[in-house]
Amino acid sequence: MKQAKLFKSYIPMTETAFYILISLVEPRHGYGIIKHVETITNSRIRLGSGTVYGTLTKMQRDGLITVYADDKRKKIYEMTETGRQIMQQEITRIKELHANAMTFEGELR
């Protein structure tokens, strides 16, 4: 029940939250997330560090990600099993969205 509520609060995801979480398919530190999102969106999205901090704090509290530190005391973020499940559901939703976008795009013209 609690889990269902959590899923509901994250799906649909904001674009920012989506890109931050998807960056964590492999562990990254905070600035690594900003750089990665900039690369995969061809510099369209430049995340502010306050936005990233706020999103990560919330996701960590909700158990979507965990944190640890490397030997230089730099914080590294990693997706948890819950995070993966939520991402999977969101991707399923976006796939449907995408399929419908492709189907009906032609009718616009």
Place this chain on the structure above:
Amino acid sequence: MTIQTIRPFWSYDIAKTEKWLGEMAAHGYHFIRLRTQKRQFVFEKGEPKDVTFRIQYDKNTELPAALENDGWHLVWQHRKWQILRNDQPAYNIRMFPIRDGLMKRNKVLMYVFGSIFLYHIFTLLMPLLINGLVLMTGGSIHVVGSPFWAITIAYLIVVWGLVPYSFIKLYRSLKRLQHSHTETQNRETFFTTTGRIVTKWKFGWNYAPDKLEQWLRDMEEDGYNLTRISMAGLRFHFQEGEARKVSYCVDYQNSHRPSYFDMHKQAGWQLMYTSDVVLAKWAIWAKEYQTEEAPPTLYSDRTHMLKHAKRIMITYMALFGPVVLMFIGLIMTDINLVQTDGMDISWLQMGIFSLLIMEYSFLMVKSWLYYRRIKRRVDEVAAS
């Protein structure tokens, strides 16, 4: 064979306890469990080994995969407490659990002990002062015996021994942890010129942080480079130099977690000022940018921009709202007393109350206007 050791205040200085667990293992005593109620550590005799322990306090109990891969495993767990062990030689360990949860817990404990102690200092000082006055004016004091001396003495030991001991212990270990926890980073000099120093005072910027940001940006464009902020964030020191494009962000948080500063510093922001008082966790960040670039901001999305502005507004509403209501209530009671009991009206008191109501209402309106400005700006960006 097992042995047990009691360590009453093990959770106050976690780094020390971890080290102790490691030393025990080096002598062949391997930690297996902790009886939290009795504060008793249970060890099993085995081969001496060099291992590393880490104690965690977190509600999220899933161990990150990277830590598992690095050799960490869970030895013991109880509620939010976890004791992790790594059998690799210390120089081989690359990843470490973090202590945010633990630091938060100990900070809360420290504040609780601190306030109990402060309360007792005040309640002790008051009677001492009164008794002192009585003695000085030639009076005498009669000591009444306590019916249960044992309870009185136990209470005194707790209040004047255990409470301050806990407070000091927690304070010291937290200071050490904070020091070792923040990422080591060299602070590069932000300004290079050696021009004349100009200082300016700025009051009440926390009710309209966007105006302070704008003012600092304009000063930089006019060639006044901000070098430091002093006097609890009221005095701004500038150095006359070259005109620069610098984006300033005034940020308010409910709490400053260790990762807060690291995150922004990694992203290229320079911390110009920070205050770490309860209900006043402000930070002023600066970042230089090129003319052709858009000024960088801490918050890049609508949700977080609004959330931040709302946080400031709500804090001041919650802080000043009740105060204003209280003074309105006091004025109304006074008027009521004048009408029914024929009491003389104190114009001075009324005047002071009205002034205070106006002042606090003004500050509330100011922070509300700030929120409205940010909301409008965010909506404009969304519409364009």
